[in-house]
Amino acid sequence: MTNQINELSAEWKQLLEQAFEARKRAYVPYSNFQVGAALLDSEGGVHLGCNVENAAYSPTNCAERTALHRAIADGHQARSFEAIAVVGDTEAPITPCGVCRQVLVELCPPDMPVIMGNVNGDWRVSTVAELLPGAFSSDSLTKEV
Amino acid sequence: MTNQINELSAEWKQLLEQAFEARKRAYVPYSNFQVGAALLDSEGGVHLGCNVENAAYSPTNCAERTALHRAIADGHQARSFEAIAVVGDTEAPITPCGVCRQVLVELCPPDMPVIMGNVNGDWRVSTVAELLPGAFSSDSLTKEV
Amino acid sequence: MTNQINELSAEWKQLLEQAFEARKRAYVPYSNFQVGAALLDSEGGVHLGCNVENAAYSPTNCAERTALHRAIADGHQARSFEAIAVVGDTEAPITPCGVCRQVLVELCPPDMPVIMGNVNGDWRVSTVAELLPGAFSSDSLTKEV
């Protein structure tokens, strides 16, 4: 599931590179663990995100969510996105945390590719649905809302 | 993957029943969507949780996390738990959200059963690891901390 | 605003001591920063909480919230609580984070005392309303819900 970065399509390779750029801006005074993300929208635009930590820990925001939320704030529709790349300095390619997976399920198509990488150039690709199997979603609320 | 409740072991059936008891105490003025959870510790004790909502939405806490956090506050060790049941009024058995899956990964053994039910008596069982494949965890941080 | 602990009422002194007991159970592998809380309900019962961290940071739960959520799960009504104590190893008495203040506003009376202490025996008392002036609350939503 882990491969070298030069086997990726040009588009996904570029998205990973943009995630590495975003990673440099991470605000991580507590963990020193920098993460970057790049989200591709349906018109070819790219939205960058990095993690932003907080002394109280729970208000910390991850790179993936920064990218997703800003794209919504710029007028992009939920579930209109095409791919997201996320990168960090992990042994294996970094994977999104459960909070980000829940947000990916809410805002992205289930089969949207999630391209995960690390600073060594390792990568793997999964989908939103594979990362959160049997997700709790708005469909789960249907009976009561 | 969905079955009728009377095929469960007596222990898991009881855990589901305790989750239904906890569900009655849910504080849900905003969604009216009640969820209950019951966590079994290694000494046979059971810790109950319900969801507790907040006007600001993001400080909302789920039933599973209430149960897990209180057990830690009572002196139980992380990864010493044996099973958790969670129930809600969903079409299919309710599944934990991504935030709770991330907390389950942190505090429970990967192969711990997660017993999911609904008010119709449907249920299914998964494990912590299956619910968050390739989870981001403390192992992911090893290189930098 | 900061005083020595021996000037407190016996009841609040005991609540602080219980918060120190709870603090020992904190699960803090990432920050090593232990916090404890003790919540007094209207029947004289006390609910203990500690902070419980997560590798992904944002699912981290604070001591105050652990105490509040477990009390709700045990059947106590929102706004029926009488006092909360919170303690940590800070220079001045520890103060609740903004997330916990938002949860205090939701679940406690506005004039409920919040007793804050540290390991040196310093303390000060504030109220829920003073800690989050002009809070966003269910009243703020009235026009639209």
Place this chain on the structure above:
Amino acid sequence: MTNQINELSAEWKQLLEQAFEARKRAYVPYSNFQVGAALLDSEGGVHLGCNVENAAYSPTNCAERTALHRAIADGHQARSFEAIAVVGDTEAPITPCGVCRQVLVELCPPDMPVIMGNVNGDWRVSTVAELLPGAFSSDSLTKEV
């Protein structure tokens, strides 16, 4: 503390107007409660945010945080910001939730103005420090980190 919008400086009036623009993009299928924010950086740039909800409630992100996190992701430094406006359809001018106040404390100067408005044109101004008195911050952690 509440005034009509035409008494504001031209710069703050414009910031409020930009927050109203951002508000239109709110993703709020669960509450239908739209919030917008506009953050002014030290070079005169403005960063827009709206609230983005989630079926699981706790991963919901507020407008203020969307604006702050994206500005960090674009390379702005923590504590370099000059003002933020936030608007919603509330009786009195909307106030930030406790989570956002905690993030404002982390990322903004203590005396930074927070301009709060509503759809009726009411407004009031406070500062980051006034909104979270005695905030828990990185200073609180100094002894242990």
